[in-house]
Amino acid sequence: MNxxxxxxxxxxxEKKNDGRIQTRFPPEPNGYLHIGHVxxxxxxxxIAERYGGVxxxxxxxxxxxxxxxxYVDSIKHDIAWLGFHWGQIxxxxxxxxxxxxxxxxxxxxxxxxxxxxxxxxxAAQKGTxxxxxxxxxxxxxxxxxxxxxxxxxxAGEIPDGKMVLRAKIDMANPNMHxxxxxxxxxxxxxxxxxxxxxxxxxPMYDFAHGQSDYxxxxxxxxxxxxFVVHRPLYDWFIDQFVDNKPCLSPWGNNYRPRQFExxxxxxxxxxxxxxxxxxxxxxxxxxxxxxxxxxTVCGLRRRGYTAEAIRTFIDKIGYTxxxxxxxxxxxxxxxxxxxxxxxPRVSAIFDPVRLVITNYPADSKEVITAENIDGIPELGTRxxxxxxxxxxxxxxxxxxxxxxxxxxxxxxxxxxxxxxxAYIIKATGCKKDAEGNVTTIYATYDPESKSGTEGGxxxxxxxxxxxxxxxxxxxxxxxxxxxxxxxxxxxxxRDFRELLNxxxxxxxxxxxEQALASAQPxxxxxxxxxxYFVVDDDSTPEHLVxxxxxxxxxxxxxx
RNA sequence: UGCUUAGUGGUGUAAUGGUAGCACUACAGAUUCUGGUUCUGUCUGUCUGGGUUCGAGUCCUGGCUAAGCAACCA
Numbered sequence: 026m027n028x029x030x031x032x033x034x035x036x037x038x039e040k041k042n043d044g045r046i047q048t049r050f051p052p053e054p055n056g057y058l059h060i061g062h063v064x065x066x067x068x069x070x071x072i073a074e075r076y077g078g079v080x081x082x083x084x085x086x087x088x089x090x091x092x093x094x095x096y097v098d099s100i101k102h103d104i105a106w107l108g109f110h111w112g113q114i115x116x117x118x119x120x121x122x123x124x125x126x127x128x129x130x131x132x133x134x135x136x137x138x139x140x141x142x143x144x145x146x147x148a149a150q151k152g153t154x155x156x157x158x159x160x161x162x163x164x165x166x167x168x169x170x171x172x173x174x175x176x177x178x179x180a181g182e183i184p185d186g187k188m189v190l191r192a193k194i195d196m197a198n199p200n201m202h203x204x205x206x207x208x209x210x211x212x213x214x215x216x217x218x219x220x221x222x223x224x225x226x227x228p229m230y231d232f233a234h235g236q237s238d239y240x241x242x243x244x245x246x247x248x249x250x251x252f253v254v255h256r257p258l259y260d261w262f263i264d265q266f267v268d269n270k271p272c273l274s275p276w277g278n279n280y281r282p283r284q285f286e287x288x289x290x291x292x293x294x295x296x297x298x299x300x301x302x303x304x305x306x307x308x309x310x311x312x313x314x315x316x317x318x319x320x321t322v323c324g325l326r327r328r329g330y331t332a333e334a335i336r337t338f339i340d341k342i343g344y345t346x347x348x349x350x351x352x353x354x355x356x357x358x359x360x361x362x363x364x365x366x367x368x369p370r371v372s373a374i375f376d377p378v379r380l381v382i383t384n385y386p387a388d389s390k391e392v393i394t395a396e397n398i399d400g401i402p403e404l405g406t407r408x409x410x411x412x413x414x415x416x417x418x419x420x421x422x423x424x425x426x427x428x429x430x431x432x433x434x435x436x437x438x439x440x441x442x443x444x445x446x447a448y449i450i451k452a453t454g455c456k457k458d459a460e461g462n463v464t465t466i467y468a469t470y471d472p473e474s475k476s477g478t479e480g481g482x483x484x485x486x487x488x489x490x491x492x493x494x495x496x497x498x499x500x501x502x503x504x505x506x507x508x509x510x511x512x513x514x515x516x517x518x519r520d521f522r523e524l525l526n527x528x529x530x531x532x533x534x535x536x537x538e539q540a541l542a543s544a545q546p547x548x549x550x551x552x553x554x555x556x557y558f559v560v561d562d563d564s565t566p567e568h569l570v571x572x573x574x575x576x577x578x579x580x581x582x583x584x
Numbered sequence: 585u586g587c588u589u590a591g592u593g594g595u596g597u598a599a600u601g602g603u604a605g606c607a608c609u610a611c612a613g614a615u616u617c618u619g620g621u622u623c624u625g626u627c628u629g630u631c632u633g634g635g636u637u638c639g640a641g642u643c644c645u646g647g648c649u650a651a652g653c654a655a656c657c658a
Contacts, residue, residue, distance in 0.1 A: 031600095053658050088657065144656055151654055155586045158654085189656055199587040201654050210656035230658050254588055254653050286589085293595090299658095341607065343597050345590090348651055352595050355608050365621070399617075431619070443617055476617065488617045553618050581619040 027344040046078025054096035056299040070109040079112035089217040103322040139174040157197035235259040294507035329559030329574030334363035369397035373552035377416035431487035449474035500569035
């Protein structure tokens, strides 16, 4: 149980807010969801699910300069894909009229004023964390004038940037957010994606978020740690009108939303900033928001991460107030765990070299029945053609092998190697081209050693995989690796674009077994000894494309 | 030199005054028709000084360190 759940259980026991639990997930529709958002999603939706409450989806669309419906659609799609269910869909823009009316109330109560200074002047007066700020010369403007000017702002009579509405609080407050925060600014350059040109003034986050929570009846407004300093202001704004009669919330005068904060997610070798992701996309450093190297939900999905794996990962890392960085290795471990009992095993040869079994009849062919996953017969079987000529991995053969090399070799120790699901063979020699590269390997097989038969029970030091030459299919294989070359790109003083891993994508071709002809996008496979792969969205039966989700652990290569 | 938040193995997370545990990583061994998987074992930890207490990771107090906060972003 994490600390938020403890708070919720205590609130439930104390019957706070009539024992009601309501959360919200409040994305700004200005980018695609990433795995950091998933942590928040699992919290917001998870709390509601576990404690009999509801979690609504609320788009925090108070800045038309950055926001777009493109993002609204992708956000909804990604949440649903993750397996969560929202109650209602709301938009902060649903409350523009209520917020405007509320702002008028603030003005009438002498708690807000229209400032005509430039952004620079306001910033200069704000002071610093260690020095108090100074009052604006417009701070004590008469209420009637404030009212008239605010209405003029909304009427479109004032150009962008010429006036703002500020709360009149305390320019010397040690919390910078209390130094007369801006409540409203004028934006006429961009139409709003939902309200069009209806509004010329838009509320700032601090004046929109808490009030929206309040209008909706949110009980636990859960967010990340950078909002801790905003919490007193969140409470202050609500304090100013919470006792109004009639009550501005349908939930009554005893209801009160509360904000709680947890640590955001950081992962090694990646960035979790929407701004940086947008830059990678715009500058073509990745192929798009759904590039399989991106930490976005759509990127992870295209990479082959399952919703289950992502949710399990979030579950493992927990929620605290400690800011840290999670090992990318844990995410990879989680997806391997998830896929290992789901992904059918198939052969794919990345660097093929021909193997000829000289004592196997040239005109003969057989079909081997292989379990999709060894030891899990419920997952079915597939047919694998076998014949005299096979593709095997170049690195599975060495002319001169030492004792640490278990695989195929014509070395005089007479070693035997098993062909996965088939026969035991022994190398007899090889042919090389003028440069000395092996072009063909020759071997003999033991006809009595077929897998599943009595004679096949013999132990071999190694098993290698193969694809029969005639029936093999060609496939494009995209080998993805970590996006960044350094563990913590955000902490590096260099520009983050200089820190990209030059080997984050390697494209190669492979010979794959016939059974993959019918593979559909998003189908998961394990290429034996290579790793987990997923069929790319661009894949077609004529041009198969596989993305590497994660490699297999390899204790041998490491040495 | 302000306000806020936080310091438990390499990483993340438990222990709510009573044996510092779990997961990942690393290493070693066993098993294996994937050098995968599985199993077993090992290494490594309470930021620091003082105090309260029979007993402190936990409570009190001083210090140190880190992060966030000065957008007409959210």
